[in-house]
Amino acid sequence: MMISKRHITTAKKKLYFILRPLKRFLVDTEFRKRAMYAKYTEKKPVNNRIIFYEAYHGQSMTGNPYAVFKYLIDHNDYQNCLHVWAIADKSQIQDDYKTRRNVIFVKYRSAAYIKCLAVAKYLINDTTFPYYFHKRKEQIYANIWHGTPLKKMGIDIPVRGLSDHKNIQKNFLFSNYMVSPNRFTAETLLKSHDVYSLYNGSILDTGYPRGDLMYQADQQKIKALLSIPEEKKIILYAPTWRGRLGEEVNESEALLQSVQEIQQQAGENYIVLLKSHYYAYKFFNQNQMGHLCVPNKLDTNELLSIVDMLITDYSSIFFEYLPTKKPVIFFTYDDADYLKERGTYIPLEALPGPVCRTLEEVIHAIQHSDEEKEQYAAKYQHFLQTYCYNDDGLATQRFIETVFQGKPTPHLSKIKNDKxxxxxxxxxxxxxxxxxxxxxxxxxxxxxxxxxxxxxxxxxxxxxxxxxxxxxxxxxxxxxxxxxxxxxxxxxxxxxxxxxxxxxxxxxxxxxxxxxxxxxxxxxxxxxxxxxxxxxxxxxxxxxxxxxxxxxxxxxxxxxxxxxxxxxxxxxxxxxxxxxxxxxxxxxxxxxxxxxxxxxxxxxxxxxxxxxxxxxxxxxxxVMNSIDYNKILSLKQQAFQYEFGEEHDFTFLQLPKARQYPTPHAQDINFINIGRLGPEKDQKKLISAFAPIAGNHSNAKLYIVGDGDLREQLIDHTRKLGLEDQVIFTGQLENPYLLLDQCDCFVLSSNHEGQPMVLLEALVLRKPIIVTDIPGSRSVVGDGYGMVVDNSIEGLRAGMEHFIQERRIDAQKFDYKKYSEDALAMFYEKVCK
The missing domain is CATH 3.40.50 (Rossmann fold)
Structure with a gap:
């Protein structure tokens, strides 16, 4: 028996259908991880003993998750819990916990990580879990963000991508608790990520657990770790990372020069340390200057306990340093560019310390720190009252009592939204x-x-x-x-x-x-x-x-x-x-x-x-389409910009991002069509119908507004009919109402439509209308608002000729206000109730 080509093709399709997902599962790591995660969330029960911690995408064992962990690990009530840490680099594991039987470390985004993320009862994070994260109803997720925002975030950033914040949005919405150091932080984070009114979790305004670490730290142990003599005062320089991938060296060299200059000018009584980004830390180590950098492994808040003076810029670190009541200096040498590209929620001049643009100003502030402290005392006190009212060393305890023990607290609130x-x-x-x-x-x-x-x-x-x-x-x-x-x-x-x-x-x-x-x-x-x-x-x-x-x-x-x-x-x-x-x-x-x-x-x-x-x-x-008649009427009054042609006696209409085309003249008969250049709009039929009109009336013009797949075909058809001077393609216009208002008659040649928006817009501008006889167009003009013609070349030609002879089309006045009210009422009634 012979096998036909059709049977072979069918067999190949079936084989491809079977093999393609299987091949993807075997080859594509991310595909396999997502499949694994879906299987765990559907099949595996949540384990009430597991507490899962992640800090800075697994980059360290520090911050708010670390503070919660330190409290729980030695607490009698939680000895039966299994503490799981997500770690990207084993070198970042704290030595004290490497051998604990109830502490497990899983590689960030590994198979073990995925399983724990899917089955752990408690999830503690200070940034975001990966994009495939989907919290189960039995899980409790506490998002304890990593700072009070000074620099703008999410949709508030002036220069940003359309959806750069999308994974943060999802994580915030999944969280049961948004743990905040102050009310400002919770509101700012949720609003800047466009989810404030959607957030159905609880805001826990108890302070950051990591703030407690500054009160509890073993200062002698930290100084010994950093080889700092007891008598030395410590200046910590903690700038925001500004570098870009590929430019790490340039940024790191600039940091090194700043640290060396500050150290030289500050004198022998001070030790200057740098709390830097991973890239700068790597650069300093490679250049035998690693002793100037604080190891990423050391928790920042524990470090702050030994700091006598802080130099920062737009970093939120200063908020958590303020309870020490020691000096803060802001070194914002690039504030003009930074404010333009990123921006801050608090004006720089309102900050609780001197704002310096040069290293010379920084050195001066260090040398006159006592005077600066007195000068900024009122601002300092305002910041303490506004942003640090929870910093009493008990934030972690309040967190545990609420999240793990379910105790009622006045610190807990929800966003009310009855809409x-x-x-x-x-x-x-x-x-x-x-x-x-x-x-x-x-x-x-x-x-x-x-x-x-x-x-x-x-x-x-x-x-x-x-x-x-x-x-x-x-x-x-x-x-x-x-x-x-x-x-x-x-x-x-x-x-x-x-x-x-x-x-x-x-x-x-x-x-x-x-x-x-x-x-x-x-x-x-x-x-x-x-x-x-x-x-x-x-x-x-x-x-x-x-x-x-x-x-x-x-x-x-x-x-x-x-x-x-x-x-x-x-x-x-x-x-x-x-x-x-x-x-x-x-x-x-x-x-x-x-x-x-x-x-x-x-x-x-x-x-x-x-x-x-x-x-x-x-x-x-x-439900009828809505129209914005105020916008239409406003935009049609936008001022024209004219540019006089050198070889022609007509003017050219200039619009942003639009092609140049001659403007309608009062002595001409100006028809206009607006829509995508596609087969359903059938502008080819319209151009063919316009050909005899153009032959009989040299002052007839046809404007075709829009773009689409058939643009070149339509231009070629126009050229073949010899209509280049009378059929004008404008391309897509940001504001078509300027041109529509200048033309005499709107013509829609469509073969099928739902309810053409352009017809409603033409009616708002009181334009005579000619449409082909199809249900969608008839639904707009069929009650006496325009002329309905046969859906053919001859029908369109006859309609345009009628307009030329009569210079009018009999139509009743369109009440666009009532139409808009009716359309919205229909939407509410049929869609929303």
């Missing part, structure tokens, strides 16, 4: 109608009643996305996905099968890895509970599956188009949506509401998709 919490996936925020619609909606919502969070990948740095994100109401929060799935190998196979076939059959619905989807949404959101889940995009199987299987009181997915036409849409010989929509359609039943954006589009989608849904009459509904 309805909405989690919404908005789409890719590229320049399209979905983006315009979601921006308008987010700028219209009542934030006294609703707390809105957008969820996104966070790895897209496209300029258009950044620009569109900047237009959103500042009350909206953003959660970003960090890392990838925590999934077992079995779940991966099932998920890949769903992506191939969809979940239409009973068999496929049983195959669906529902727990994988639930787990991933919880991992991204830090387990935050939301009332309303919305897949506003409706084009991404990933987000559809996560929101569809998420734990919400109500879930909705939006259909922004005639979805039957969308799945068949072909662009440059490919079907861009067919594969994704095949999966998404099969998941519609996971939602309470399947929302189209107009009445007629809903009727069209119901006719084509109702056979997929169990209860289409109950689920399928419509």
């Amino acid at each position: 309805t919490k909405i989690l919404l996936y908005p789409g890719g925020f590229l320049n399209n109608g979905i983006t315009s619609s979601v921006i308008n909606l987010l700028n219209a919502i009542d934030y006294n009643q609703y707390d809105v969070t957008l969820i996104d990948y966070g790895n897209n740095t496209k300029e258009e996305k950044q620009s569109n994100l900047s237009k959103i109401n500042k009350n909206v929060k953003h959660l970003f996905r960090v890392g990838s799935w925590n999934a077992t190998l079995s779940e991966w196979y099932r998920h890949n099968l769903v992506l191939q076939r969809g979940a239409y059959s009973r068999f496929m619905q049983r195959v669906l890895p529902e727990q994988m989807y639930k787990r991933e949404l919880e991992r991204i959101t830090g387990g935050t509970e939301f009332d309303i889940g919305i897949d506003f995009s409706g084009y991404s199987p990933f987000w559809t599956s996560l929101i569809g299987f998420g734990s919400f009181k109500k879930k909705s997915i939006f259909l922004h188009n005639d979805m039957g036409m969308e799945i068949q849409k072909k662009v440059l010989d490919r079907y861009p949506h067919r594969k994704n929509l095949k999966v998404i359609f099969s998941l519609y039943d996971q939602f309470d509401k399947v929302i189209s954006v107009s009445k007629l589009t809903n009727e069209q989608n119901r006719r084509q998709l109702s056979h997929i849904l169990k209860a289409p009459q109950e689920k399928m509904d419509f």
Whole structure:
């Protein structure tokens, strides 16, 4: 029997399906770790005896976790506990604990680390656990951050990436306790990472446990360790690391020069020590200057107990040194650049010590420390009262009593938020109608009643996305996905099968890895509970599956188009949506509401998709797109910038980041089309219809605004028809309302639409409108707001000719204020209740 090519191709596909996840599991270490972690969290019970500690991503055995550990390790009530430390470098293990039977050290991010992270009852960290961390409900996670923030963090940093803070967000939201030295720190950390109103854990305002170490330290032992004579006074220089990878030597050499200069000028009575970053410490050791550096192994707060004077810059170390009431000098030689790029929450001039820009000023401050202390006494006292009111040596005890013993305390508080919490996936925020619609909606919502969070990948740095994100109401929060799935190998196979076939059959619905989807949404959101889940995009199987299987009181997915036409849409010989929509359609039943954006589009989608849904009459509904008429009216009045052409008698409209094009003239007949240059918008049909118009009316112009895959094809079609002087491609415009307001008539040639945003925008500007006869466009202008023509070249030509002859299109006045109120009321009623 002969085997056909089709059978061979099918066999290869099946083999690839089987081997690809298996190969990835064997080759990809991170994939294997995530699978292992998922298996442990699903199969292994939480061990109530295990306390898991991590400091500075396993870089040391110091700080707040160390302070908690030191308290518990010798406490009678916790002798049966197993203390597990995550350590990246064995040399950082404290010698006193290497042989303790109830202390275990696991290599950071090793298999043992992953297992302990998954099963330990108590989790103590001063930074963040890895991106795959997903706290179980039985676990107790105390995040004890590593300082009171002076320098700005998260979204407050002036120069930052779109989602640099995404893993910190997740860790904060997962924590049961946000342990804080003062109220300012807790509020600043949560707000700067965009999770303040979402945080459902408890704020424990008891002081940092590590602050106690300064009171408890064995000063003689520390001085002996550092070979410091008893009679010497100690100056500690503890700057923030400013270097970049590849430039460690330059930064370290500058530090060395500063330390040597300070030591020389301070005199023989002082020993100058440097508390430095790992890179600088390594450099000093390599240059036989290691004795000037404090070993990273030595806890900073224990070190502070022997320090007589502190020199720092933007580091939070000075907050914990203030209870000593000894001098602090701030050496901010680069403050102009640093404040511009990073910024501080507290003005430098308000700091409790002299702010020096040169080494000469630092030396002067050292030599006149008594005078400086008196001068800054009031500021010093203010800082003690504001930021150090918990520093009494008992912070660790209060922490243990609350977290481990459950004792009530006035130091514990929660953030009150009675608003309805909405989690919404908005789409890719590229320049399209979905983006315009979601921006308008987010700028219209009542934030006294609703707390809105957008969820996104966070790895897209496209300029258009950044620009569109900047237009959103500042009350909206953003959660970003960090890392990838925590999934077992079995779940991966099932998920890949769903992506191939969809979940239409009973068999496929049983195959669906529902727990994988639930787990991933919880991992991204830090387990935050939301009332309303919305897949506003409706084009991404990933987000559809996560929101569809998420734990919400109500879930909705939006259909922004005639979805039957969308799945068949072909662009440059490919079907861009067919594969994704095949999966998404099969998941519609996971939602309470399947929302189209107009009445007629809903009727069209119901006719084509109702056979997929169990209860289409109950689920399928419509909510009109929101419009921001104030923005439209404001932007259309933006001043024009003119540049006179040398070879032409017309002017050119200049807009930022836009191509240069001639502005509309009053004596011309100016038609305009705005939209993506794709097959559904069918600008080719419009250009063909415009050709005879241009031949009969030399003063006729057609402006085509937008970009897309078919741009070059459309320009070539225009060239072949000899219309280069009358058809004007502007490209994508940041503000299209300027040009729209200057044109005479808006023409939409689409083959299918949901509810075209551009039509609503044209109506706000009182523009005459011509549209092809499709449900989405008819839903906007069909009640007498414009002219509906046959969806053909001849139909469009006749419509444009009619406008030229009449110079008007009969239409009633569009009440955009009432429309906006109705659209928002529909959203509240159908999506949020």
